[in-house]
Amino acid sequence: MQSSATVLVYSDDANTRAQVRLAAGRRPAADVPPVEYVECATLPAVLERLEEGGIDVCVLDGEAVPAGGMGVCRQIKDEVFRCPPVLLLIARPQDAWLATWSRADAAVALPVEPVELAEALAALVRSRLAVEA
Template sequence: MSSPHKPIIIVYSDDSAVRQSIVAALGKKVAADLPEHQIEEFATGPALRSYIDRKNVSGNLRADLFILDGEAVPEGGMGIARQLKDEVFNCPPVLLITGRREDAWLAAWSRAEASVIHPIDPFTLANTVANLMRTSAVATA
């Protein structure tokens, strides 16, 4: 990133309880060595796409990480992840939340960089997000 900013984490789930558990697990910072982040929540695929269309200025999306619920209905996070990777230039990392450990292959199909399983373990989620942020451009912002 060329200018310092608060990293933006996009959270998508149709279930408000899932979104709340993600937000609670992430807190204001996921690790002491990383900056405070901002979270944008979305309950529907169309709302998320509208945000991406508005914020994707000159091919430079104003988002640093996507956390997508693979169990969301009617539109699951896996399909959205695949679409993001296909359509967004330099797409930020994607973390998928899957229903079962056995669904990791679906997360790989969607080209997500990481996955965790329901129910959300706050420590696993925060550590996974921290690792993704460290290995992405967010860490150098």
């Protein structure tokens, strides 16, 4: 098992980024490695960090301004070679179709519910580590 998984959390709102970190915790499930978080508040920071590599999963805020997570997701799925799986935070469950349009791998509603977020994040970490194995 990999020693840790790196999760990029994108939101222009520091409180949303903190919610994600606190809800998922350092280990979202017993069968995944501990998680290290990289926080980004702007689209250029997300693109730069993905270019550097080493990101296992992205968590993107669909409500981020000015670049919303749905558009960011679609862009990185098109532009980033071997793009990591993406967990999209959506404002309403009815927005799930937009998450599908953006090609997100999973979506959870805001405000985050800790168990739901941890389960979704753990599933994406597992899928990423399986691809790399």
